[in-house]
Each structure stands twice: as structure tokens, then as C-alpha cells.
Amino acid sequence: MAVVGIDLGSQSTKVVILEGDSIIGGASLQTGESAETEARMAVEEALRQTGLKRDDLKAAVATGTLNVRVTAAVNQRSAASCIATGAHFRFPQARTVLYVGADSSMAVRMSADGQVEDSVKNERCAVSSGALLDIVARMLEIPVSELGSLSLKATAPQTVSSRCVVFAEGEILSFIHKDPPVPVPDALAGVNQCIADGLWGMVQKVGVPSELLLCGGVARNEGIVKAIEAHLGRPLLVPPQPEYVRALGAALFARNLQEGGAAC
CATH class of the missing domain: 3.30.420.40 (ATPase, nucleotide binding domain)
Known part of the structure; x- marks a missing residue:
């Protein structure tokens, strides 16, 4: 089952799509005025790499520098916890x-x-x-x-x-x-x-x-x-692609929530 992690940074919004232990897609877009818009666009870009559709994403978690909620369907986790989780996964x-x-x-x-x-x-x-x-x-x-x-x-x-x-x-x-x-x-x-x-x-x-x-x-x-x-x-x-560690941590949290999570 595929899940997505979203990192809302002050300058860029990064997305990682995870399936099991494999990163199957990722994208980074410049952060603009609407966090929700950039998050959706980054998810769509990452989905194009995988051949999956939005409905294939079983859970979504967001984190980052910007303390804003993307949508009600997206769970939130702290930046510190996602940094630690992504780092632990890599090393x-x-x-x-x-x-x-x-x-x-x-x-x-x-x-x-x-x-x-x-x-x-x-x-x-x-x-x-x-x-x-x-x-x-x-x-x-x-x-x-x-x-x-x-x-x-x-x-x-x-x-x-x-x-x-x-x-x-x-x-x-x-x-x-x-x-x-x-x-x-x-x-x-x-x-x-x-x-x-x-x-x-x-x-x-x-x-x-x-x-x-x-x-x-x-x-x-x-x-x-x-x-x-x-x-x-x-x-x-x-780690390889060190800028994606926080988004990876969010995706790992989403994987843990996938049975009860909602598509974004």
C-alpha cells in the first residue's frame, strides 16, 4: 500500500511516496502563498513518477517548518519526530x-x-x-x-x-x-x-x-x-537526498497509520 509524507518547508515543499520500505516517488516545489496548493501539486508530481493515482494513497502525514494544516484528511506530526524517524530509517x-x-x-x-x-x-x-x-x-x-x-x-x-x-x-x-x-x-x-x-x-x-x-x-x-x-x-x-529526510519521516508515520488513514 502506498502512503505519502509531506514536508512543508519555508522555501520548498517536499513529498515522498512510500510503498513498504521502498521510496517510489518524490518531488519538491517552491513554497508559495498556499501550503495546501503546493502540497497537492507536489503530491501530483510524485504520483506521476509512480503511475499511481491519488486514490491509491492510503494515508498522508504532513510536517515541517510551516505550522499549518494541509487538509483535514492529512495527519500532522512534529518536525522533530519526523526528522528522527527519517534519520533512523536511513541510518x-x-x-x-x-x-x-x-x-x-x-x-x-x-x-x-x-x-x-x-x-x-x-x-x-x-x-x-x-x-x-x-x-x-x-x-x-x-x-x-x-x-x-x-x-x-x-x-x-x-x-x-x-x-x-x-x-x-x-x-x-x-x-x-x-x-x-x-x-x-x-x-x-x-x-x-x-x-x-x-x-x-x-x-x-x-x-x-x-x-x-x-x-x-x-x-x-x-x-x-x-x-x-x-x-x-x-x-x-x-544520507542520499538529505533534503527529503523530514518528508521521509512523515511518510513512515503515514505507513504506520495506513489501515486507518485517509487518502489525500
Whole structure:
């Protein structure tokens, strides 16, 4: 039986269709003014990949940054529980998961069976999310997807000391307007290190009993991955398509509800 998990993010709405233990479809659309509209469109896109129809979906669960109800037929679960459930499915050995999205991040410590034991969110306006990366990408006219690989070419990484996005942006502007300007890789290495330092502070609040898993869209940034690994002292666990972990967790909850669930 097929079920669907919906992750309502501040910038994108992601969907995972699950059948048994297999992910058979997935989609991501930019989040707009209507959460219900984007959720339905993302579900339709994922269904096209599977050849299934809407009536074939036996249960639906939504989660995410946006605290809104999609429809009465869609169950809701907390972001922390879906992050933990999706992470545990990918890597059962993980005991701490760090989710880093476009505008928010969360560190979650889990039990051996994937239950949430403790969690902490980033502070408002803090640099420990993807928000600063979006600003820097626009500032330098470089795609966000290239910021990580470029930062690894740094020869003299700069220091971004502010923990606030607004003040950090000012520091980065000062790099650009120096005479001569700071090389882009050196500036980006400083940005990634700043974000990683903030994220590591969150992780320390919940603890790392064993393996640490990094997920969310920012997990695709190689510079941030390496900077967190330097704090940790060993490699991180990074799942394939890390931005879909929260939607996957929602789909796993839907699978548990499928006998009593409703189609979306």
C-alpha cells in the first residue's frame, strides 16, 4: 500500500511516496502563498513518477517548518519526530541528527529505536541555517550549489565572528570591498565555518552518544560537512537526498497509520 509524507518547508515543499520500505516517488516545489496548493501539486508530481493515482494513497502525514494544516484528511506530526524517524530509517546506528534547512535548523538526540529524547532549534536570526548561504549566493552571484566546493579551494580562510545573519552579512561585505578584495573561496570558507560553528553549538546541547547524521538541504554543502566533521573528529553520516529526510519521516508515520488513514 502506498502512503505519502509531506514536508512543508519555508522555501520548498517536499513529498515522498512510500510503498513498504521502498521510496517510489518524490518531488519538491517552491513554497508559495498556499501550503495546501503546493502540497497537492507536489503530491501530483510524485504520483506521476509512480503511475499511481491519488486514490491509491492510503494515508498522508504532513510536517515541517510551516505550522499549518494541509487538509483535514492529512495527519500532522512534529518536525522533530519526523526528522528522527527519517534519520533512523536511513541510518539506524545514528543517535543524533542535525537537520539544517533554508531558514531553520534542529538538533535531535534519539533513542536506539529512533524516538526523540531531546531536541533544540536554532535561535531566530542565527547563522546556523541556510539563510546566510542564500544571502551570500545572491551577493556574489554564485549558485548555492557551488558554495561548498568553492570554499574547499580556500588558501587563507577568513573569520566571520557574528552569530547574527545581519551582522555576518556586513562582515562578508567588508571582505568584498577590501582593496584588494578577499578571494571568494577564502570568504566562503569563513561563511561555512561560521555556520558549522553555530550548528556544532546546537549539537553539543543535545549530545552525540555515537554517530551524528547531517540532513536537510545544507547537507549538500561540502564545506560545511567538512567543518562539522572537524569538530566531531570523525566522518558524518549523510544520507542520499538529505533534503527529503523530514518528508521521509512523515511518510513512515503515514505507513504506520495506513489501515486507518485517509487518502489525500
